[in-house]
Amino acid sequence: MNSLLVYLTISIVLFVLGLLAMMTRKNAVSVLMGIELILNSAGLNFVAFSRFSTGNLNGQTAAVFVIIVAAAEAAVALAIFLNLYRLKATAEVDQADELRG
Amino acid sequence: MELLRHIIFWLFAVLTVGSAVVVVFHPRVIYSAFALLFTFFGVAGLYVFLSADFLAAAQILIYVGGILTLIIFGVFLTAKITTLDIPHQTHQRYVALVPIVMIAAGLFTVVKNTVWPTAPLPHHPTTQVIGELLLTKYLVPFELASILLLAALIGAMRLARYYRKRED
Known part of the structure; x- marks a missing residue:
């Protein structure tokens, strides 16, 4: 039971839920939570393949980089949301439509 | 012993997926944020089952701690804090479900039907090997990641700082 398929299925569920959060949420912080779910599913995939398929630790090293990029992305994204909130008094992504043609 | 291992594994799996569902569907944003905590813990537990001890520790330290x-700071700073009842409605939920179900079905079909090569890794401590890989094979990405973190640090500070208008 404890095989690659189980981990890949959990990863698919996390990815799909993250995508759903990105598609349906209006609050920017909630969209960011969806992105974090997707990054977690990618990391889980890397580690699962590293454990079951390749027999070396390259996948785990890739997962380390996924965590690094997620940290940088979260910091910059929240700084942008703070500015959006200061400008618009709201953190809803569909309020930021100045560039709409 | 084997049975206990399976029970704990499925507990972590259910914790991960269940709290992720709460993250996506709960109508209050602060509940979503705390459910995300349990999702990260669950993924860290799954990392332990995948014999990735270093990554499990890093997951808890960086995701949960950082x-x-x-x-959660972002939630509080971008809302009027009178109650914990900060709503974040979902919109077009049923329209979004159509492509979501299609993507999930497609991905699952691919994963199910592909014959993956198997070369299971033995259970060993991984920290030393990851450290050696980071300083030999992955040295350039490692240095690039440090530059990225520095740029993100400075950029986030510059963006988030509050500039008061000059009086004169």
């Missing part, structure tokens, strides 16, 4: 704290 990113999640940042997200």
